[in-house]
Amino acid sequence: MGIKRISPVVAALASAATVAAHGHVDHIVIDGLFYQGYDPTSFPYQQNPPTVVGWTTSQTDNGFVEPNSFGSPDIICHKSATPAGGHAQVKAGDSISISWNTWPESHKGPMIDYLAACNGPCESVDKESLEFFKIDEVGLIDDSAQNGFWGSDELIKNNNTWLVQIPSNIKPGNYVLRHETIALHSAGQANGAQAYPQCFNLEITGDGTEVPAGVLGTKLYSAEDPGIVVNIYTTGLTYTIPGPALIAGASASVPQSSSAITATGTATVGNGAEAEPTNPPAATTTAAQSSAAQTTAAPSTQKTSTAAVSTPTTLATSTRVAAPTTPTTTAVATPTAAPTGAVGAQTLYGQCGGNGFAGPTACAEGTCKSWNPYYSQCVNTA
Template sequence: MGIVRISPFIAALTAATTVAAHGHVSHIVIDGLFYQGYDPTSFPYQANPPTVVGWATSQTDNGFVEPNSFANADIICHKSSVNAGGHAQVAAGSSISISWDTWPESHKGPMIDYLAACDGDCESADKAALAFFKIDEVGLIDDSASNGFWGSDVLIQNNNTWLVQIPSNIKAGNYVLRHETIALHSAGSANGAQAYPQCINLEVTGGGADVPAGTLATELYTPQDPGILVNIYTTGLAYTIPGPALIAGASSSVAQSSSAITATGTATVPGGGAAAPGTTTAAGTTTTAAAATTTAAAATSTAVVSTPTTLATSTRAAATSPTTAATTTTTTAAAATTTAAAEVGAQSLYGQCGMDAGKNYAGPTACAEGTCKSWNPYYYQCVATA
């Protein structure tokens, strides 16, 4: 049977029905610790939104940045982005599991990750001065599949989760992780590509001595780049991933898997402490004078990714995905300091709550205000009732 290609017209109609399904990064997991991301669909409407590791943005519709805006500030960390109030710590050489709330299958395209070193705290860094270097990229993997098998398809197969490795050779310090997918379903027309940049503050520990040269986000792409203006509905496509080349020491990608969550992490604010007492933290809980120390043993579980056996080679480093399934790996997390959950009574708004499916949590099961919402099998949170 020949390759079945859907016309751009039909694809556009399909895309129109999935606009509401555009996603955002809901949380990240580092060594078993769950860190909440910025939720553009709810945080802008809250009087006191949580302090999280993800940058704030104004795309309340889970929207995108169009190519005509690639030269302005919206492409840095999404529309009207504002520095995250806290950061998460990760060791150089370790991997970060980045989870999206959803992603539409029709929005095929590459997965790309960058880092930018901050001159001081990333919480107060000038976003326009951040110079990003590329640490990860996966574009078109198999052109023989219907409309191609892309990095975004791997994201979807891995439960809307992307695993990215922090290069072991970069110097310890504060960095902004710029995680991005570019939807190409309408990219055959001028200004048709859709960029979805997401930014996260990190403190990288250990590592080597490299601080690679970077590129300002406003100079990463142009609307005419072959990886931006491209018709993905043609056969024999040789796709060029946009942006600069990978830095030395970076892998084009790692075997994709899902990280088990063993505890809730708290965004660290400048100066090294957790959010001040009485304010909300990354997990939406209220901090106390003393934090409980939890040792998390994090087992990284494997998600089966049925990647086609024939891989297409891009003009950049090709993504050699597993033929049948990602390799099962196990990692042990270092001891982590987390905020103690309320011991008795009902949980406050945006605090963690416990349901039957909530694992590794023994705090309040009921909410004093709102309802207990499941973000994933391991984390439930009291949220305002619509």
């Protein structure tokens, strides 16, 4: 069901009604600086969208890349992705806090992060030439929980925020950070997994010397990989995280926490000079003050199917701050989605049935499709 572009305002409001189920990265935080990500639900309707560090994509419905497209350029940085117009600077050994606007609990799966050297400005790089090496991964943490406790559950637990460390041995230069979750709620059948890659331009500084060998984005996964075709609704599951192995010098993951926002960073365009922070907007200041008021929470013990979580080196980002008890880290307000049809109907791609499900079973758009006894989803009829 297409959106008629009567006006940017009408189009944006119509789009907002279909984006509740999935999410996108709203912003990243580096050493206290807030950097806006690309918002696929509003930027396409703006005459002059801001220059940001997040790559442009066409998934205005917060959609996904399905396994039968894993060999296409869409899997690299999402659908029809083009390089971000600017970049952010981070020192090797420091961490980046990556904040999603939302994420549904039913969409369980791994959290995975990659880097790829641009060998020049990332703003003009050919995405199909990028060779990605893995720096972070968390899959199935606890298989004793109902349907398992996954990396995505850790994301939600940490206020929809994921902390990833840039390995200290990475050589200075321009890199693309590819951050991804793969939803496995329908992965028990062919072409059922859902990939949500998100990309950002970085300038990495420091005294590292390594540019590890990588893999082309279109070669990272196949539709038949065991981590892509898997029934997560079983007990005693052993999960294999898809993609290449972690590089030397990378930890499986760092203890998850939120970074305090102290100022707004401006995406750097061109020569890679460090962006000058500006005074944060009111929403950012509120988020920073709220975060700063928290105390450090002990990180949960994580068990992945491939590697134990190691203790990270000292991080330069503000990992002293625990995740807020209310969603205050998102500095940019996101419109509340409303169903386009009957009151109380589920939005497109939302859950509409399954054992134990108590939510709406009627779809405001599309039809309710049963993927398995545990999960039904509103999908497009086209």
